[in-house]
Amino acid sequence: MGNDNVLEGDVVIVGGGVAGLELATTLGRRSRRGRGVGKVLLVDADSAHVWKPMLHTIAAGTRDLAQHQTPYLAQARDAGFTYVPGGLAGLDRERQEITVAPLEGPSGQVLLPARRVRYRALVLAIGSQANDFGVPGAQAHGMRIDSRRDADTFARTLRERMLQCLADGSDLPIAIIGGGATGVELAAELVKLRDIAASYGSEALRSRISLTLVESGTRLLAAFPEDVGHATRGKLESLGIQVMTGQRAVAIERDGIALKDGGWVRATLKVWAAGVKAPAVLNGLDDLETNAASQLIVGRSLQTTRDARIFAVGDCSSLSLNGHKPLPPTAQVAHQQAAHLAKHLPAFLARAHAIPPFAYHDFGALVSLAEYDAFGSLGRTGLLKGLTLRGRLARYSHEMLYRGHQARLHGPVKGTLLWCIDALNAKVRAPARMD
Structure with missing residues (x-):
């Protein structure tokens, strides 16, 4: 590949899930105001983001995909970062470059060739997938x-x-x-x-x-x-x-x-829907350390163990705190890690100080059984730690997780408007896709 195929960014984020998109949005807005890290690039093979804990409702057709997805191009324009379509194909740590795979159309035609992207800091946030453990079929x-x-x-x-x-x-x-x-x-x-x-x-x-x-x-x-x-x-x-x-x-x-x-x-x-593992592309990615589930091993600073300029957050990373088992692959962990890097990456790139240790706050977990019931455990943080919720309060708390994510992406005003639109659509549109 020639130099024409080399893109450059100060912070390059691979993966537009909860962690990746929230981080790109926050850093992009700060850079636009002159308080950030310079040029922010987001690399993803898909064209739009959906909050992962909502995917089961999209699969059942009880939520409309078009209504709840965030196109990366539109978010990049609004938040001040650059979207690079394509998946991660390789890494050259010495040159501080990643290779982005060719982007193909539905019939296999090449829409965009392979490209190289140079970074000052690289954040890998490519999520996870179910782990079939090699079960035949x-x-x-x-x-x-x-x-x-x-x-x-x-x-x-x-x-x-x-x-x-x-x-x-x-x-x-x-x-x-x-x-x-x-x-x-x-x-x-x-x-x-x-x-x-x-x-x-x-x-x-x-x-x-x-x-x-x-x-x-x-x-x-x-x-x-x-x-x-x-x-x-x-x-x-x-x-x-x-x-x-x-x-x-x-x-x-x-x-x-x-x-x-x-x-x-x-x-x-x-x-x-069993098991969790990171995408196989991380295995042997220029000798970065991974575990048996292909997750990148990171330290308390969220930096990979073998390269201080490469970070990993969310489901594709594995972080053990104080000798405990690794943090769970949840949207809560991904959000907190993205917020930690958003706060400290600017000073890290300016060589003002190192990334301080990440501290995880366990606010519990929630599960929603459609409109039939919901359950929650408030975890180990807060005055009501360990309390179990059920019913409307648990269902409302589950809904607020999504609304908080929308507010972080779009701002409180637009996030509230989107909530109102969803409420109106629930009254006037069919409750499930039957087309």
């Missing part, structure tokens, strides 16, 4: 909702299968592998979709669509207090979902899932 027959595109693909496939059910009278068994927050929330959202479809006059779908949730552990929501896991299971079963715990999937086949104990779960649609 998981790639060929299992679907995922790791990204905006995955969720939209699943939603389209689901609607097609539902139409087939109505047309030929067939059944539609759906199985979800993984009883963490993603699997549990998706299961409840699919019940909501089934109820909405029945209210449109498709009452037969209530009996034709069946849902099974398969979890290898002894209970659901292992990261939550035990009482939350038990209460969640009870609610899901009351909604007609078959919950199977202590059952490990050993093969995914065209018509179902084979279990370790010899059992079989019949399923036309299979969703893999």
Whole structure:
């Protein structure tokens, strides 16, 4: 590649998820006001951002993708950073450059060639994906909702299968592998979709669509207090979902899932929502240190262990504090890490001081079972630490996480307007996509 293909930025952020986009937005606005780090570039293979904890609602079709996505080009214009389309393909630490893969169109045509991007500081924030642990057939027959595109693909496939059910009278068994927050929330959202479809006059779908949730552990929501896991299971079963715990999937086949104990779960649609790993591109990325889940090992400053100019935040990083197990791959952790770097990167690049240690504040976790129920644990920070929430308060708290993210991206005024628009749309638009 010639020099014409080299772009330059002071801070180059790879990945436009919660951490990456919030960091690019904050630094871009500060640079525009002359108080920042210089030129900020955001690199991402997709064209728009969706808050990852919302992907299960996009997959079920109970939220409209177009209404809840943030195009990177529009956000770059509003916030003062530069968007570079393409995925991470390589890293040259000595030259302080990354390689951005060619951008291809739907039919495989090359829209943009490979490019090199030079940085003064590099922040890797490329997120995570479900980990199928090499289970046979998981790639060929299992679907995922790791990204905006995955969720939209699943939603389209689901609607097609539902139409087939109505047309030929067939059944539609759906199985979800993984009883963490993603699997549990998706299961409840699919019940909501089934109820909405029945209210449109498709009452037969209530009996034709069946849902099974398969979890290898002894209970659901292992990261939550035990009482939350038990209460969640009870609610899901009351909604007609078959919950199977202590059952490990050993093969995914065209018509179902084979279990370790010899059992079989019949399923036309299979969703893999278990495990977490970082994208494989991080393995061996110019000798940066990774763990078994391909996550980059970082220290308290969020710098990678082998290069002080390269940072990793969010799900693609692994940080252990005070000898404890690594921080969980959650939007809460990603947001706090992005805020930490946004505060300290300008001085780091100006050589004023090093990045101080990151301190994580555990505000707990929330899980929403569509409109049927919600649960939350307030974690280890605050006056009410350890308290368990349920019902409307937990559901409102879950909603406020998303509204806070919108406010950070768009500002409090526009964020509030978007909330009002969503409320109006809920009154005047169909409650689910059935097109």
